[in-house]
Amino acid sequence: MSYGDDYGTDMEAIEDLRHDADLEQAAMEREGDRLAALRAQGICTHSSGxxxxxxxxxxxxxxxxxxxxxxxxGTGGCEFVANSDAEWFAAVDAL
Known part of the structure; x- marks a missing residue:
């Protein structure tokens, strides 16, 4: 009995990781599109501060x-001031 590398198991694990990465990338792209649509409507997403x-x-x-x-x-648009990190993240999460 050998306890060495199992090529099939290793390849399956690699494919699972690639699939997970593809799903994560797609989710990030959807979020980017959603935020871009909000910005196009003139809604500040508080993406920098x-x-x-x-x-x-x-x-x-x-x-x-x-x-x-x-x-x-943006340039002179949003004047949002948060009094804490929690308040900042609540404003971002509310979008």
Whole structure:
């Protein structure tokens, strides 16, 4: 009895991983399309932002208090300021 590599089992595992990766990629593409459609409708998806920092590095950080984050998506559109990480992620998840 040999306990060496089992080519068939290894190949099946590799194919399962490829299939899982394909499913994950397709899900990410659908999410990207959904977010692009929201942006096309003028809805901010809060995809970029800055957090409080002292001293500020970016102009958008000026005026933020500890724990706050400001949306920087787009050019002058969204002025969303979250008071915590939880508030930021809740706003993103609500889309």
């Amino acid at each position: 800055v957090m409080y920092r002292n001293p500020p590095v970016y102009p958008e950080q000026v005026g933020l208090r500890p724990g706050q984050s400001r949306c920087t998506e």
